[in-house]
Amino acid sequence: MHVSDSARTAVLRRDETADRAAGIRLHSVSVDVDLRSARDLEEPTFPTSATLTFDAAAGHDATWIDFIGHSIDEVVVNGVPQAVDWDGARVRVRGLEPRNVVTVRGRALFSRSGEGLHRFADPVDGEVYLYTQYEPADCRRVYPCFEQPDMKARWSFTVAAPAGWTVLSNGAEVAREAVADGIRVSFAETLPISSYITAVAAGPYHRVDGSWSSGDARVDLGVLCRASLAPHLDADEILDVTRRGLDYFTEAFAQPYPWGKYDQIFVPEYNLGAMENPGLVTFTEAYVFRGASTAAQHEGRANTILHEMAHMWFGDLTTMKWWDDLWLKESFADFMGSHANVATGAHPDAWVSFASRRKGWAYEQDQLPTTHPIVADIPDLEAAKLNFDGITYAKGASVLKQLVAFVGEDAFFRGAQGYFADYAFGSTTLPDLLTALESASGRDLEPWSDAWLRTTGLSELRVERAATGATVVQTSPRPHRITIGLYRADGARLVRQDGIDLDVVDARTAVDAPGIDWAAVDLIVPNDDDSTYAKVRLDARSLDAVEAGLSTIDDALARSVVWAALWNAVRDAELPVARYLGIVARHAPAETNAALLADATAHARFALGRYAPDDARDALASAWLSTAWEALHAAAPSSDAQLAWARAVGAVASICADRAVELRGILEGITDAPDGLALDHDLRWLWLIALSATGHASIADADAELATDPTASGRLAYRTALAARPEADVRADAWRAAWADESLSNDELDATIAGVRAGGRRDLISAFDADYFARIRPTWSARSIEIARRLVRGLFPAGESTDAVDQWLSGNADAPPALRRIVIELRDGLARDLRVRGAQAT
Incomplete structure (x- = not known):
């Protein structure tokens, strides 16, 4: 039986899945997929089957099995074939008995969107690579299953594939045999896990083996990537972080690593940073650094490795019953990633990056009209998909950091140990953890x-000083334990003189510090150790001190808090963009932390594009490009700073052509690059795309660059460079391709959208505003949520008013809530842009 694509839109709801779990007790699932046709890119489908063994309670003689595929060939219930009853998403089965064995056979679809079983053809060597990605509910795109986290099972996999391929799943390989046109590989049965963390990967992957041992325990390790990326895979560093993490977590959680082997595979066109499939963790290829990379990039990769490893316990061993408690795994893993990065000695400054990047993400998300409590209300899977956000991850991790300080680290880990012991291989809710x-x-x-898990929004902390004392003023009062850092100017440097520990609960809290001469304090930084989750405001005198001496503060964590305070002040129209850019220009060249430097330059570019007044943008962009150019040439050869400034030049050169001649000269080899600069493919493409966006690079230039880098990354950059040309018909063609060309993969779509938006040229694309609003609802219904989300977010018209989006929202009150949420968030961003620009124009 074949069902058209339009039927594949069924959304699983919390209430109905709870009813199913109440009546069905799942024991095991045996999966058989045949991928031998995968090399034939014209073949869109592959055979798949699943046999589910489960008990049915009295009164539950019927249920459904989830499957979104091409067709269903057969349904067998307890040995008896049944007529296929399938609506494209749910296979109805009837006549259930107390113990049941149900087999569903059909054909599934290869994916190009990163959802389900993604198929990628490497342009370098023509090889084909497959991997799965399911969270929250795309397992059903590959094989029939009960698609909900609380219905755990023991899973066994058999996979047929072309001969010579590496084939992987959650369990260890236990058998391999030759079959017609390939091989069939069988894997060990897993311990009980949810459907969304089952996994399959297949292809001629390059593999580096390792192992980890602790006492009598031994875990086989593997690090894999595409063959053409093998020269860039620094497997030794990845294995070192992995071993450190296994040492740390197995002791901290008093629970051995439960899943046998530990493979980590870096895959192309991945929608996420990584996914915690037990025994087979998947990562984006962006973590295989094919060009120059900074210490911050290596720290970020280590953080992700440790984040996913924490999930082996938080999420895989103990799993939330439903997506309301998504934070039970994601907040903990986000906290543990940074905590373990520091605790293992892999990256001692990991909390600095957390304060700057992860908390910044949370602050922005928490100020949207669609913000939600950490423990969210998730009625269905579309809502779950959108809640993988800054609240669930970074705000949750921030308040967990505060909780660890509140209960004590020893007590926290004792509690975690008890939690794992009580709920291993089970499903839990918030009260289970709190208990x-x-x-x-x-x-x-x-x-x-x-106070923290069931509320929304964030507090704002500022210190009001007087001649005889000071008061902490808090909006949206919550309980905080903070440290107030007090700094004085010592010549050209800002030196920390005192720190005041304070409990802040009310809207106004007097600072009891009789020994402090407040008149002598140049800079006051509330929360300067980043111990709580709150937006920090600097008073006027402190802002003056920061303007003069930010980069001289010794402690990187304190600098991170100050950098964040400045950026939040810009976003809230309290600090003019011109003054902010001046501070960045003065102090970013002296910033020694690679993550803080990268964030400062990225925020400067964002401020230029979104917050700078129209009549000042060109002059500000020119000044910022001059700053970046000078900093690039002044930076130490081959340093992180040099690379960061080279990237900053590329970012701003897309809107300012002042250095177009010099950039072309360097790319063409006519002019020498700064000494030590790694002018690798990634940087060359960044600069070339910027030149294209300002009309200083041609199709011939892009063709020549592609000839030197015909890789997957090169082809994506080439697509962006062509679409970025500042010609109306070029942008129109790219606009239409983004919406209409369904052959584009997820990354190809992103590359096309990047070209459409290059240089912020509203004059070239504003004519499509009405087309955008006409398209988004039909697109949401017709395309997968991942593709639809990229289109809705990526092509949103940043106009001069919110009128058009307001009209769409009022006329589409009945649109899917997940789509409305995205549009509401985009509207809020546009309103903020207009508000910040308007405040500076008055």
């Missing part, structure tokens, strides 16, 4: 939970 932590710490955590 474990309360038992270990002796503290009542309900007030903390009510």
